[in-house]
Amino acid sequence: MQVFSTIGLTGKPDDAAVTDTIQRIADHLRGRGCTVIVDGRTVPDHVAGDCERTGATPLAERVDLLVAIGGDGTLLTAAHTVAGSEVPILGVNRGRLGFLVDVSPGDFAEIDKVLEGQYTADDRMMLSAELRDGEGRVLDAGIALNDVVLHKWHTARMIEFETWIDGQLCNQYRSDGLIISTPTGSTAYAMSGGGPILHPDVDAMALVPICPHTLSNRPLVISAGSHIEIRMPGDQMAQIRLSCDSQKNLEPVPGASVHVRRHDAPVHLLHPPGYQYFDILRAKLRWGDGHPV
CATH class of the missing domain: 3.40.50.10330 (Probable inorganic polyphosphate/atp-NAD kinase; domain 1)
Incomplete structure (x- = not known):
């Protein structure tokens, strides 16, 4: 049957x-x-x-x-x-x-x-990514099975941003960007960036900086239940894009922040x-x- x-x-x-x-x-x-x-x-x-x-x-x-x-x-x-x-x-x-x-x-x-x-x-697991304005309103959103990638756009210069995890400051980056990867995506772009391979049964996400200026900025594995917030200076928005699986691109605007967490389904x-x-x-x-x- x-x-x-x-x-x-x-x-x-x-x-x-x-x-x-x-x-x-x-x-x-x-x-x-x-x-x-x-x-x-x-x-x-x-x-x-x-x-x-x-x-x-x-x-x-x-x-x-x-x-x-x-x-x-x-x-x-x-x-x-x-x-x-x-x-x-x-x-x-x-x-x-x-x-x-x-x-x-x-x-x-x-x-x-x-x-x-x-x-x-x-x-x-999939990821859910949102662009929010200063009042917390959602401006745009996307989902990803592999990764959500913050990356520089139309510039050879590094970009600067902060990562906050569950409301706590994690790191201040000067780099070409950041890969937020699921276990599925850990064998894709994240692996090319030096990130760890995560077994699909591991309930986690990996944060992998792209060519960080400070070499001690290493990949970080966190709980899949975490809420990641990325804050960016307003004068850099024209040089920053957010990609969800290379399927959808989100364009940050001044005052916006990026929020990534596990997707509901x-x-x-x-x-x-x-x-x-x-x-x-x-x-x-x-x-x-x-x-x-």
């Missing part, structure tokens, strides 16, 4: 390998009797042309499972599509590293097992049978290559 019967398909736009995989998966799913709904924002009109096409909001409301075909960036987009819903995501790897998309593009047996309920469920990922987190790390980071035991 199939656990999932109405399947959404989304993928990386303008990628021939991805569109070919989407077409083959759509044909396979329909052959199993599934209803297939294609994300019209990312899948060209000529691909899976016999399937219904829809946009982001109806897609999250109508499917039992969303299959994301591409790389980790594609899965991040999918996470934003279904955020706040109970729709799980299955990632099919047509990218490069693929920490999150772990189904082989030609292995329909893995997909079939997931459809039949043979999978590993994996809930991942996690994203639900599914993995095929046999999934092991440390297997993924060894394979993607090439741990142990050339050093047999």
Whole structure:
């Protein structure tokens, strides 16, 4: 018996390998009797042309499972599509590293097992970011599965800001920015910045400064229940941007502050049978290559 019967398909736009995989998966799913709904924002009109096409909001409301075909960036987009819903995501790897998309593009047996309920469920925390004015009113907001990044914009100079955690001053930075990472994002930009790898089960966030002027400014791991506030001088606002998973950019204005905390709802990922987190790390980071035991 199939656990999932109405399947959404989304993928990386303008990628021939991805569109070919989407077409083959759509044909396979329909052959199993599934209803297939294609994300019209990312899948060209000529691909899976016999399937219904829809946009982001109806897609999250109508499917039992969303299959994301591409790389980790594609899965991040999918996470934003279904955020706040109970729709799980299955990632099919047509990218490069693929920490999150772990189904082989030609292995329909893995997909079939997931459809039949043979999978590993994996809930991942998300972050909520808000720009607030001096009165505490929300000016703009975004969510992130990987990270919220404060970074310099249109300048080679460092930016200055303060971080406050749960109302207490943590640090005063002069740097190129700050990465606030979930455990999921700890193997992405944060890792490139020298941050720690956090196991997905760890209930924490990592603050990783980007090229800090003071070398003693090291990455900091804090509770996922913490409230992070970033205060910035008003005369620097034109040189600062806030990015949520590189999916949405927020533009601070004079008098604004940034507030980051855990999002109310996690994203639900599914993995095929046999999934092991440390297997993924060894394979993607090439741990142990050339050093047999």
